[in-house]
Amino acid sequence: xxxxxxxxxxxxxxxxxxxxxxxxxxxxxxxxxxxxxxxxxxxxxxxxxxxxxxxxxxxxxxxxxxxxxxxxxxx
Numbered sequence: 001x002x003x004x005x006x007x008x009x010x011x012x013x014x015x016x017x018x019x020x021x022x023x024x025x026x027x028x029x030x031x032x033x034x035x036x037x038x039x040x041x042x043x044x045x046x047x048x049x050x051x052x053x054x055x056x057x058x059x060x061x062x063x064x065x066x067x068x069x070x071x072x073x074x075x
Contacts, residue, residue, distance in 0.1 A: 005063045006044040006056055008033060013049050013067065020049025024065075 012023040024033040024041075035046040044056040044063070053066040 004061065006042065006058075006065070008041065008044075008056075008065060010054060010065045010067050013051065013054060015049045015051055020046075020054070022046055022049055022054045 007027040008024040009027055010022060010024055014021040019037040021034065021036045024035070025031070026033050026041075033041050035041060037046055037049060039046055044058045046054060047057050047062075048055040053064055056063050056065065
């Protein structure tokens, strides 16, 4: 069966008025993936970018991926 969510970890976003960009790490290959709104990766299309999360869609499915929260402790 196809995965319910993309195997991507969000590491950065650039959100603009007309389009946005997102930078991910592919969890299976560890490759860096850069997408702008409307582009896709392994069937998942980046449909929206906000300041801390993105939405990807694949057919009827959608997935929201958020940036990790900053840790309170600094070592």
